[in-house]
Amino acid sequence: MSNIQPEKDPLLSDGQMEDLLSAFYAGEEPEALKQLPSTWSQIQNNDVSEDLIVAPAKRLPDASRGIFVAVATLAMCVVVMIVLSGDNSGESTAQDKGQQTQGQQLNNTINVSGDGQSSGGGVIGDDSTTLEEIDNIDLTPQDDEPDGDVEKTDRKPESE
Amino acid sequence: MEQQQTVDASVSAEELEELDEVYRENSRELWAIFYSQCSDPERAYDAVQESFLRLHAHRGEQIRDPRAWLLRVGQNWLRDVARRKSSSCKLTPALDEIVNDRFVPQDILSSTENRQAIRHALQCLLEDDRKVLVMKYSLNWTSAKMARVMDCSAAAIDMRLSRARRRLAELLEEQGYDHE
Numbered sequence: 325m326s327n328i329q330p331e332k333d334p335l336l337s338d339g340q341m342e343d344l345l346s347a348f349y350a351g352e353e354p355e356a357l358k359q360l361p362s363t364w365s366q367i368q369n370n371d372v373s374e375d376l377i378v379a380p381a382k383r384l385p386d387a388s389r390g391i392f393v394a395v396a397t398l399a400m401c402v403v404v405m406i407v408l409s410g411d412n413s414g415e416s417t418a419q420d421k422g423q424q425t426q427g428q429q430l431n432n433t434i435n436v437s438g439d440g441q442s443s444g445g446g447v448i449g450d451d452s453t454t455l456e457e458i459d460n461i462d463l464t465p466q467d468d469e470p471d472g473d474v475e476k477t478d479r480k481p482e483s484e
Numbered sequence: 485m486e487q488q489q490t491v492d493a494s495v496s497a498e499e500l501e502e503l504d505e506v507y508r509e510n511s512r513e514l515w516a517i518f519y520s521q522c523s524d525p526e527r528a529y530d531a532v533q534e535s536f537l538r539l540h541a542h543r544g545e546q547i548r549d550p551r552a553w554l555l556r557v558g559q560n561w562l563r564d565v566a567r568r569k570s571s572s573c574k575l576t577p578a579l580d581e582i583v584n585d586r587f588v589p590q591d592i593l594s595s596t597e598n599r600q601a602i603r604h605a606l607q608c609l610l611e612d613d614r615k616v617l618v619m620k621y622s623l624n625w626t627s628a629k630m631a632r633v634m635d636c637s638a639a640a641i642d643m644r645l646s647r648a649r650r651r652l653a654e655l656l657e658e659q660g661y662d663h664e
Contacts, residue, residue: 335653335654336656338646341652341653344602345620345621345649345652346621348599348602348621349618349621349622350622351599352519352525352599352622353512353515354525354526357515357532360504360507361500361504361537362501364533364537367500
C-alpha cells in the first residue's frame, strides 16, 4: 500500500479552458455595445460634426502677393550674384598674393656649397665664412692639403 | 423653410435607421476584432463607437463596403490611442466594477484579478491566436466560418485554437492563476 498520490496536472485541462474562455468573453463584452447609434448622445446632440470640422481651405495667393514674391526673389538673386562675384575677385587676389610671396621666398634662398662658399660670394658669418654655389661636390682626395689641417695617420710615406 | 426642415429631419431619420442597421450587422464582430487587437473591452468599444460616429459624419464619396471602412477606421484609431497611451496615465478598470453591488468586495477583487490575469496572458499570444479565440468564444463562430475569414482550412483553425488554449493555460500557470 503506498501513500503516493498521482501528481495533479498543474495546467488547466482543455475542457476547463473552454469553460473559462466562454465565461471570460461573455463577461468582457460591454453592455453598451447593445445600444444602437441612434440612441447615442453624440449623435443626438450632433457633436460629431463639431469634432470633425474640416480645416478651412488655404487662401490662394492674390496678384499683389505674387508680385511681391517675384520682386523679393529677383532681389535675392541679385544679392547672391553680387556676393558670388565678390568672392571670386577676393579669391584671385589672395592667389596672386600667395604667388608673389612664394616668388620672394625663392629669390631669397641661398645655395650652399660643400666648401662653404655661396653664389653671391658675400660674407655671411662673423668668421668670414662665405657661400658659393656649385653644381656638384668633388669627393676625390686632393694632393695639396691645407697647412693648418694636417691629419695624423699611421701610414708610412711610400718613398721610404 | 418649414418644409426644408421636415425634409432634413426625414433624411436624418433615414440615415440613422441605416446606421443602426449597419451597427446591428457589424458591431459585435468589429468589437471582437478590436478586442483581439488591444485586449481591452472598453477601448475596443470606444473604437467601435468612434468608427460609427465617423461613418455618420462622413460626407462625400459613397462607401462601398461599410464593414471594411469601419474596420479600417477603428484599427487606425486604436493605433493612434496606443501611441498616445505611453505618455498618459492608466485608468483602473477595477473602479467600474466596485460600484457594482452584486458582489462582495472579496469576490470583486478576485474576479478582477483573474480577469486581468487572463487579459495579460492573452496579450502574450499572437494576434491571430487571439482572433480565433475571440471568434470562437465571443462570437461563437464555427471553424468553417473562421477558416473563410482567416483564409485557411478548418483543420488549421482547429489546430490553432488548440495551440492557443494550451499556450494560454501555460501562461496562466506561470502567472499563478487561481483556477480553484
